[in-house]
Amino acid sequence: MSDKADDFAPSRRQFLAGAAATGVGAAAVGAGQAAQAATPDPLITEVQEWASGLGDGVDATPYGLPIQFEQDVVRRNVEWLTADTISSINFTPIHALDGTITPQGCSFERHHSGAIELRKEDYRLMINGLVDTPLVFSYADLERFPRENRVYFCECAANSGMEWAGAQLNGAQFTHGMIHNMEYSGVSLRTLLEEAGLAAAGDFKDKWVYVEGADASSNGRSIPLEKALDDVLVAFKANGEALRKEHGYPVRLVVPGWEGNMWIKWLRRIEVMDGPVESREETSKYTDTMADGSARKWTWEMDAKSVVTSPSPQSPITHGSGPLVITGLAWSGRGSITGVDVSIDGGKTWTEARLGAPGVDKALARFYLDVNWDGSEMLLQSRARDSAGYVQPTKAELREVRGLNSIYHNNAIQTWWVKANGEAENVEVS
């Protein structure tokens, strides 16, 4: 994508263009009215090129990309957030997606020293430390262990971090897009640790594993051995295909329900230890500063959270009043989503939304609320509830405990101000 200045225009223009596009050939539909066509629709009455000529043959794109009309559905970066794009983050276009699985190609990226290219043939995974036999696995070795398939969300701890002090970024992609949800295929970490033997570790209770990546940042995190033996996966496929380069090809760690920084990409080493390393990423970063200046550490679990993805600032209502699908995503690092409530009046009253499918453990849930919009303003919110009994808090409730400097783990209720013309804006309400 080019980043020429003249490629950009105010989002309002985009909004109007969207409205115009849907307006072609059909008048806006009023509440409870059927649409009336004034003149026959030439898209129907005239033979169109695509109905007469021929399309692409097979193999035109041996590995396909989305059709050109969807080329705005891409990851986006917020340039002012970081010094450069190599140690940086971008955002999943959640405002334009549906269902729960995130395609790899538009799933947010977070690199500390850039996305490296590591061949399977050059891949090595070492297990060392308090194990009976330190081992080295090749990629081919990993493929010979029993495999599991599991769907999990991966959320950066800093997702919504820019919103702590107030409403800042105007779009669900930017406020909540540091998340993706994929089906992983891989080997359980427990299997690999048991292969090396854990008798040397003694009592598991006070033991840790330190996991580290092969890239120049050698991003590393300490994980309690109990979690490592519970549900952590060493994954090599996502959504059925090889991991993309930007997601850690050929092998990444999957740490269900826990902050994305622990999901080490290009995983190269697992060390069983008798204490945490206290690496840069678990001390100077990914610790949550409270109002009094003290900081919480080891805040690994992602609290239950949700957001309305449409309508939202990047996905305005363009069809006028009448039937409207309000939809969004909900997730919890402590279990499954049991319900999502939606408010159109800024949290005075709530209506239970419909889940697209029953909540899955530590995976995204899609919710829908099908309404007959009367065309008046809405202060649209969603509120997630999870199987642990946790209810997504308001920003005010969170700030009361944590202050404004936490950066990480902002799981507050989001408000979109949807105006009568269908445009939406990120706001905060009392």
Added chain:
Amino acid sequence: MSKFPKVIAAAALSAGLTLPAYGGTYGLGRPALPEEIAAWNIDVSPDGTGLPVGSGDALTGEEVFAEKCAVCHGDFAEGVDNWPKLAGGQGTLDREDPLKTVGSYWPYLSTTWDYVNRSMPFGAAQTLEPDEVYAIVAYILYSNDLVDEDFVLSNETFADVTLPNAEGFFVDDRLQSEAHFWKPEPCMADCKDSVEITMRARVLDVTPEETVATEAVVEEAAAEPVAAEPVVEAAAEPVVETVALDPELVAKGAKVFKKCKACHKVGEGAKNSTGPILNGIFGATAGMVEGFKYSKPMLAAGEDGLVWDEEALAAFLTKPRKFMKGTKMSFAGLRKERDIEAVVSYLRSFD
């Protein structure tokens, strides 16, 4: 050895028997050699476990820092642009926009040593000698007013240093301090009396604008669906027009250039960053990119008529600081001649 069980398995299948299931381990992988473990197992724990023997003082560290770190972190560890500040900020943690540095926030010195050793300098990680790491870390302590300039940090003095915010952290207590977020029956109606908008994102206006490429597609498609140009092509990489360049070499150069990308931008829309933009650098006079603050030696070389031809670029890229003493470019250099050729070809494609 590996073929034998396969034969048994096949025989078992054909006989209609179930395959033997594994009970414990699988016999996969191989023992890690001591040299291999030593090469990768270099993390350092808070108590100093993992530190190699070595030492370095703050004054030496200042020199190493100026050469290898200051381009991003500033001469005084104060940070350039958006790059991390490593010094200052003490007493700001409870204020609006706290400044989190090694001196004000980091709890353990081991973290600094470990991170510098394994992950820095940015773009040339794991090239520092242990003594250089000790010296750099000593200088970072000095720049935070935590030690004197003659302080020597070593594997032996390491334990003497306690960082100011060592006691500033507590273990996740959300289950207690946020217990009220677990609600048996969340409010569904009459949850508050009134709702007012208290803040709007649009007022701040810091959201990246979206491309209107889609708009163009939509409009064109609506007006004249047949003629809709594939916009994809317009956004593709600029076509290399210079005939003399070997496309394979240019492509290889694009890969090599990844080592440079942290600091140098090239191509359409490129801007000066830590280093100057490199559009049209081939054949240009040294130190002439507008708006970039060059080192004095680079400016002087340009005034003396240094032109970036094949030879000069090759010499500079082999050993930047040998070719130009005092350059701000903190890059160790490209070792392979072929890489230099490739990256020069790549840069020439942006003439």
